[in-house]
Amino acid sequence: MDKWLTEIQALPVWKNWDNSIVLITFASLVLWISWRLLYSRLYILTEKTRVDWDNLLLHALQTPVTVLIWCWPASISVGLLLDDMVESELNWLLTLKQMLFILCFIWVFLRLIHNIEQHVLSTKKRDETTVQAIAKIARLAFILTGLLSLMQTFGLSLSGLLTFGGVGGLVVGFAAKDLLSNFFGGLMIYFDRPFKVGDWIRSPDRNIEGTVERIGWRMTIIRTFDKRPLYVPNAVFSHIVVENPSRMLNRRIYETIGLRYDDAEKVSRIIQDVKTMLETHPDIDASQTLIVNFNAFGPSSLDFFIYTFTKTVNWIKYHEVKQDILLRVMTIIHQHDADIAYPTQILKLEPESSGSSEGHVFHPQG
Incomplete structure (x- = not known):
């Protein structure tokens, strides 16, 4: 055992590996500082441009590039150390480097998609649902591409994988x-x-x-x-x-209003004035159907109806417009010395004594 340790310590790697790793680490530090200076300079330049896409791309590159600058040389250092200590070829180090590059590549695009999505949504010029759908599909496409690339890096056959995926997808489809x-x-x-x-x-x-x-x-x-x-x-x-x-284009006002039977001769003039008022009202869409007509003889009223559409579709604004219309209708009715009818009943009282042939008629209101 002591002889084996002595031979290990006599290998050239123990004399030179620390210098190589220190050099690689120092080179990584220099590269990182250079990247920070370059990023700062590019950030100043992109802030002066009128477009925003360069800012989004630069921000997406910032962290993944920093991680790649430190992790890639670290994998090389590990390879130098273990390659001299172990006689067999370490193919997993090459696989690790490829995985690192693929992951950073996918990471950049995912960050870029997120930045673009947030930028487009902040401008409020595009449909939010469509933007989110496109972003989700783009993320899914890049993630699947990354997974297939990683599997190919491990030596898996994509054709066999896709065939297995088709059969497995059928099974999963029934289960889920x-x-x-x-x-x-x-x-x-x-x-x-x-x-x-x-x-x-x-x-x-x-x-x-x-x-x-x-x-x-x-x-x-x-x-x-x-x-x-x-x-x-x-x-x-x-x-x-x-x-x-x-997605309504207009909101409808459909109201039935009853006039007293005593105001029968004024009905046509009231209807005409109400229709004129609606045609000139700034919040009524006169290009849509507009009807004001006498409609029915009610039990205690002469009924006419209003059928028209507002320009606004906002619920609160619609009720404000409707209130204004109804108040104007009531004003027009009063201008003609008429009034809105309310339920009335006529009760005929039969005489109690047989000697009296005169009846009494009572007209309660309310």
Whole structure:
């Protein structure tokens, strides 16, 4: 045993390996300092440009390049040390270097995709759902590419791997059909775009109504109007009817108003003035259907209806416009010395005594 240790200590590696590793480490330090100086200079230059893509790319490169500068020479140092100590060829060191390069390459693109996604969403010029869908698909594509490259680095045959993946995918598909149905349901939402993040949606088939907060690969999060989160699997949207009120072009005002029977001769003039008011109202879309007509003889009123559309689709603004319309209608009715009818009843009281032939009629109001 002592003789074996003596022979190991007499090897040239124990005399020179420390100098080689120190030199590599020093070179890594110099390279890292150079990269920091170059990054600072490039950062100043990119800040002066009008485009933002160079900033996003430079930020994506910062950390992966730094990791590569330190880890790549470290793997070389480990190779120098162990290659002299062990007589067999260490192919795993070459594999480690290739893995490091592939991982850093994928890391750069994932950071770049994230930066671009956040930049596009911050500008608010693109549809949020579409941007997130494209970013997720791009991440998935690069991750799969990286995994296949790593497997090939380990010596696995891609053709055999793909064949096995086809058979294995069939088995996994049967075992996780619900998960896959949710995944493809998410793809359907992304490509068909029946709704997007921020839309108010509801389903007549299910008790689903609220604002879409997030569309994931497996489920969609909807915030109901009483502020409760609703988690809906994406597969549900493939077989239910979804209504999207957020995409309405107009909101409808449909009201029936009753006039007193005593104001029968004033009905036509009131209807004409109300129609003129609606046609000139700044918040009413006169290009849409606009109807003001006498509609029915009610039990205690002469009914006419208003059917028109507002320009706004905002729920709060719509009710403000509707309130203004109804107040103006009431003002027009009063200008014609008429009034809005309210339920009345006429009671006929029969005389109690047979000798009296005169009846009494009572007209209560209210």
